[in-house]
Amino acid sequence: MLRSTLLRLALFASLSVACVPQDAAAGLEGGANANDRTKGGAQGETLLTGAMTVSPRGDYVFAQRNAVSVIYDLGKKTFTELDFQPTRFVFSPKAAFGYALATDGSVVGLDLATGKKAWQSTPMAKVSLLRVSADDRSIVQGDDHQIRVLDAASGAVRVSEELGGVASFAAFLPTANKVLVASDTRFTDHKPETKVLVADLSGLTPVARLAVPNCTAPIEVLPDETRAFLSPTFCAEDVPANTTQTWTNPDPVSVIDLGAAPTFVKNLPGFGPVAMPADGGRVVAYLDMQRIDASMFADPKQIPSKDGPQYHLMVIDPKSLAFSLTPIGNALPRFALSRDGKGLLVDASIKVKTRVKAKAAATLTIGPSGISGQVSAEATVFQEKSPFGWFDLSTRAFTAFSGPMAGLDRFVQPSEGPVVTLMRRTDGLGGDAFTIDLDVKSTQAIAVGVANSGLRDVGLLPDGKTVAFRLRLTASNKSSKLYSREALCLSLDLGKTCAAGYIEYEAKVPFADADPEGSCPGGHDCW
Numbered sequence: 001m002l003r004s005t006l007l008r009l010a011l012f013a014s015l016s017v018a019c020v021p022q023d024a025a026a027g028l029e030g031g032a033n034a035n036d037r038t039k040g041g042a043q044g045e046t047l048l049t050g051a052m053t054v055s056p057r058g059d060y061v062f063a064q065r066n067a068v069s070v071i072y073d074l075g076k077k078t079f080t081e082l083d084f085q086p087t088r089f090v091f092s093p094k095a096a097f098g099y100a101l102a103t104d105g106s107v108v109g110l111d112l113a114t115g116k117k118a119w120q121s122t123p124m125a126k127v128s129l130l131r132v133s134a135d136d137r138s139i140v141q142g143d144d145h146q147i148r149v150l151d152a153a154s155g156a157v158r159v160s161e162e163l164g165g166v167a168s169f170a171a172f173l174p175t176a177n178k179v180l181v182a183s184d185t186r187f188t189d190h191k192p193e194t195k196v197l198v199a200d201l202s203g204l205t206p207v208a209r210l211a212v213p214n215c216t217a218p219i220e221v222l223p224d225e226t227r228a229f230l231s232p233t234f235c236a237e238d239v240p241a242n243t244t245q246t247w248t249n250p251d252p253v254s255v256i257d258l259g260a261a262p263t264f265v266k267n268l269p270g271f272g273p274v275a276m277p278a279d280g281g282r283v284v285a286y287l288d289m290q291r292i293d294a295s296m297f298a299d300p301k302q303i304p305s306k307d308g309p310q311y312h313l314m315v316i317d318p319k320s321l322a323f324s325l326t327p328i329g330n331a332l333p334r335f336a337l338s339r340d341g342k343g344l345l346v347d348a349s350i351k352v353k354t355r356v357k358a359k360a361a362a363t364l365t366i367g368p369s370g371i372s373g374q375v376s377a378e379a380t381v382f383q384e385k386s387p388f389g390w391f392d393l394s395t396r397a398f399t400a401f402s403g404p405m406a407g408l409d410r411f412v413q414p415s416e417g418p419v420v421t422l423m424r425r426t427d428g429l430g431g432d433a434f435t436i437d438l439d440v441k442s443t444q445a446i447a448v449g450v451a452n453s454g455l456r457d458v459g460l461l462p463d464g465k466t467v468a469f470r471l472r473l474t475a476s477n478k479s480s481k482l483y484s485r486e487a488l489c490l491s492l493d494l495g496k497t498c499a500a501g502y503i504e505y506e507a508k509v510p511f512a513d514a515d516p517e518g519s520c521p522g523g524h525d526c527w
Contacts, residue, residue: 142167
């Protein structure tokens with residue numbers, strides 16, 4: 001198991017340095033950055049080893065490990081290992097409770113104080129979506145063809161509806177007590193269609209359905225719930241190489257009106273995912289000059305020159321749908337709205353230009369301190385300097401950050417002070433920590449925890465001040481057995497101390513004999 005895991009890691013390392021054409025890069029990330037952990041993390045997503053999620057109340061943290069899931073009680077400074085490992089998890093926004101997806105597709109209601117099951121729903125095969133409403137009354141679950149709404153107090157099925165595709169993304173309408181669910185995408189005659197279902201969470205009124213001529217993507221809803229925006233980074237059909245017909249309107253920004261009968265309005269010539277400040281005053285997207293449809297421009301004079309930069313920032317008025325374009329560079333951009341909504345943190349460290357073939361070699365070793373290794377490439381794939389800086393939404397001016405590169409791979413935005421971000425390490429030991437000072441537009445490396453140990457994740461408590469760091473610790477050696485260890489550090493001074501709280505975790509079951517080679521049988525990680 002271990003050798004096969006290492007082989008997959010080495011293969012991934014070799015594959016990750018080979019770029020593909022943009023029209024085949026559907027899995028790459030641009031537009032709104034999904035790595036912002038300011039609100040606790042992406043609840044309901046597939047749980048990956050090393051990730052953590054902070055509860056909306058700030059009293060618990062859910063941490064995923066290789067073979068076990070751990071609940072940290074921040075008040076008592078204790079931890080509980082669950083007796084099963086969920087594949088997805090969401091916190092209750094109102095109580096010390098959580099909703100975990102078991103491997104059989106059932107949802108388990110969990111008492112977080114004890115880790116005990118309060119109820120368990122009937123299974124649902126091939127679950128692809130799990131969300132909970134802000135009022136903590138409804139759980140939305142989706143699979144490869146339907147959605148259902150569970151009563152959060154009992155797990156009973158309240159609503160069950162056919163979606164016509166894989167449930168992919170969801171957005172709630174709290175005032176209307178409804179949910180929008182987007183399916184996966186189907187192409188017909190080289191044109192995409194994503195089905196969107198609008199369901200009443202109470203089940204008292206019929207669902208509404210519409211089709212959007214675009215690929216599936218996250219959905220952003222205006223605060224007044226009158227309109228929604230859906231836009232992917234890439235939208236392209238997987239067609240044979242000898243097929244000349246293709247979709248001529250690549251990955252636009254789709255506009256949906258949410259009246260009594262929700263309707264598709266139009267496509268705008270940009271790409272996403274889009275971002276929106278809390279007040280809903282603007283929608284932010286990007287434009288790719290290599291993937292535009294001139295017919296989407298009401299004013300042809302607004303079409304940028306093909307001789308200019310490839311990517312342009314697109315700021316949309318959500319009511320009139322008028323938009324402005326500002327050139328930003330030639331590297332695939334991703335961005336995050338600042339907490340105050342005044343600007344964007346731009347990180348274009350992900351680049352896709354042309355097909356570049358490169359060979360890579362990866363060497364990986366395992367020991368008590370974890371997985372480590374090096375990846376080297378024979379060709380330089382990313383040849384262009386990455387735009388990494390601040391875009392002011394009022395002046396439309398871009399200012400590059402001074403200081404070391406600090407990619408937005410995992411980050412939080414405290415209510416005061418600098419942004420805290422982790423940049424992925426090449427040795428497999430998590431991330432290194434940096435701060436980004438938005439006042440002076442500079443970055444700085446910071447030391448958190450054990451020197452050179454790497455950080456597994458970062459989070460922010462609801463007070464907007466307490467930063468949570470998930471620290472890697474060297475495994476303990478007891479009677480020639482190695483036991484995984486880590487710690488949760490709650491810090492008010494950017495990781496210099498853990499004065500706000502420190503909880504150390506040690507696994508109950510050893511992952512390996514403490515032999516010189518430090519092997520990890522059974523697929524346990526050494527983190």
